[in-house]
Amino acid sequence: MMSVMKRVILSYIFIVVAFATVGAQDSTDVKTDSTGTVRNTAIAENKPGGGKAILEEANALYNSGDFRKAIEILENEKDAQKSQGLESSGLYYNLGNSYFRVNEIAKARLYYERALLLDPGDRDTRHNIDYVMTKIEDKIPVADTFFLSIWFGAIQNLFSSNSWATIGVVSFILFVLCLVLFFFSRYILTKKAAFYTGIVLIIVVIFANIFSFRQKSRIEHRDTAIIMAASVPMVSSPDINSKELTILHAGTKVTVTKEDRSWLEVEIDNGTVGWIQREKLEII
Template identity: 65%
Template structure:
């Protein structure tokens, strides 16, 4: 009977490990140092990547437009390989911020946060850029547990949560083995309580990993890129205008109809906008 239990646990362990290996590939590049004190400063690093090294040099010289061109070229090269880099997106956000293109700055900071949700510098820069955007949208009241759940989920990427799930699952298996096979009552009790905690962590870590991975794979948020975008009541150019959004505002995409997206903003308002007015994060 004990052999059957151990075999079953080993199968579960293999399944958990395979889940962790099925994670998104994320490339790492260098971070630029923005000269504006309001935007988080991250020390320059040496790099084996010639393109990134060139962009850092151009950025330090104040040639932000050329740095943007180089970084966007590197971004395209990485995308062709199926890779994404939070640092590269962050660098692009910094460069666009320096040329006062708040829409692109917000877009790339949001992309960086999507890939690496726990980065404090990125979160700070998003908050700062948001204060510069014309639209000041109050967030609708949300149940505090939902806020807490999302906050914890956004501490780490899907890769980190998946790795954590595997580690604690191994701990859980070890605790089960001790519980079933140890002859010491005190050790059995310790293994039982640690095993319970480990199992809870495994469950939540897997849920968070799944949700974070879905956020990256099925992207349903966007940034308004046009100077102003008319939000209307239906996917028709002649429909009633409900409100106007401006460059840099983040929206959630809820539906799609031909050349239109139905979007929702933080205060709960919903409407339709033409696709060419925004860019998906």
């Protein structure tokens, strides 16, 4: 009887593992392509390297100082990838580098932010964004945030959606192995180790899935934007004649909260909410 029960438990566990693996593969279906990427920590620099021929050509032009031609090639490649439903954090990163070199700060930040959205754990991109922000005219203080929320976000941004999903799958498989040891081992110490390790692993599984879902949701439902115009008034209502709240400048990042015809309601880092004409900014 006990032998039959063990077989039933094992069969159930393996079925759950199979479904969990398939579910995780579905949850990580974020269409990205990272070919032809060469990165380092210095702002707006590329090391020579491999990749597709067209991106090697862009790197050669960049290194020779022909940044405009490099931008043209990279923009064409970006459009080609988008027509196939693909995005590349590396391609966005290189576009950010190139636009920075020609002093188009707003576009440089736009592409760095897009690269970071796809690969939130990339330190080079974060470094470059921090550097670009020193070149932006607006210095908006960030509103106070609960420290646990900051920690939660920092941990979430360590990896991309795909990476968190992979961590979740691996942790779940290890959790199942702990269950097997707990149910079938004859040694008390092994059972205890499997029990406590299993608790840790199931916590990792839960948070890895939460982080993966949140990262994927940020990619699918983009609600941040970069001011592209040299300067733009932020007004109290979606009307050109409404009260002006403040002036925002190129490169400033805002959060989009609502839309009304050709207007977008946005929030800036200090918590101020107002309206900006849609044509003055670009969604990340």
